[in-house]
Structure formats: C-alpha cells, structure tokens
Amino acid sequence: MNLLKVTQLILLAAIAFACIKFIVNNTVWEKLLALNVIFSKILMFILVYAVxxxxxxxxxxxxxxxxxxxxxxxxxxxxILRGGREK
Structure with missing residues (x-):
C-alpha cells in the first residue's frame, strides 16, 4: 500500500471524526469550528489525491x-453575529 493512500485513509478517518464532532457539539461556535476542520481536511484530501x-x-x-x-x-x-434568524 502506497504512503499517499495511507494518508488518504487517515484523512478520511479525521473527516469522519470531525463529522461526529459536528453532530455532537451543542454550541454554534463549536459546530462552526468542526465545519472549518472538515473543510480543511477535505482540502488536504484533494491535494493528496492530486499528487x-x-x-x-x-x-x-x-x-x-x-x-x-x-x-x-x-x-x-x-x-450568527448579527443574530441569525432571531430577528
């Protein structure tokens, strides 16, 4: 198995854990942070796939x-900072 494929598998696991963290978190800011982590991991996955x-x-x-x-x-x-749908 190639090292890049192992890296892809690790990134997929990290994306799965970040998705679980997104679902489990209660506050909006923690969900936003988890969403940002998901974006960055998908970006790394695309770059590893390109290589x-x-x-x-x-x-x-x-x-x-x-x-x-x-x-x-x-x-x-x-x-969120402007109040979201509460207005």
Missing part, C-alpha cells in the same frame, strides 16, 4: 474549494 494521480487540475480545484470554504465560514459567522 497521487499526478494531475495538476485538482490543485486548481482545491484552491477554488478553499476560497469557497473560507468565504462560506465568514458568511456563516457574520450571520
């Missing part, structure tokens, strides 16, 4: 995914 397949197109995909994840987290945080 494994020797395809640079996946690096562009990972870059756009990271930008969308960052903007998404910022928008969710702004929504």
């Amino acid at each position: 494994l397949e020797k395809n640079s197109h996946f690096i562009d995909l990972a870059l756009s995914y990271s930008i969308m994840g960052f903007i998404g987290i910022l928008l969710i945080t702004k929504f």
Whole structure:
C-alpha cells in the first residue's frame, strides 16, 4: 500500500471524526469550528489525491474549494453575529 493512500485513509478517518464532532457539539461556535476542520481536511484530501494521480487540475480545484470554504465560514459567522434568524 502506497504512503499517499495511507494518508488518504487517515484523512478520511479525521473527516469522519470531525463529522461526529459536528453532530455532537451543542454550541454554534463549536459546530462552526468542526465545519472549518472538515473543510480543511477535505482540502488536504484533494491535494493528496492530486499528487497521487499526478494531475495538476485538482490543485486548481482545491484552491477554488478553499476560497469557497473560507468565504462560506465568514458568511456563516457574520450571520450568527448579527443574530441569525432571531430577528
């Protein structure tokens, strides 16, 4: 088994644990932190897959995914800080 495939398996396990943490947590901020961890682990998974397949197109995909994840987290945080649906 290749070292990159082992890395992918470890990342999949980390994503699964982060999903469980997202479900179990009670506060909104802990859920947001778990969501950010999920985004970053998926980004690392895409990059490892790009190296494994020797395809640079996946690096562009990972870059756009990271930008969308960052903007998404910022928008969710702004929504929560303004009161969310309570207004």
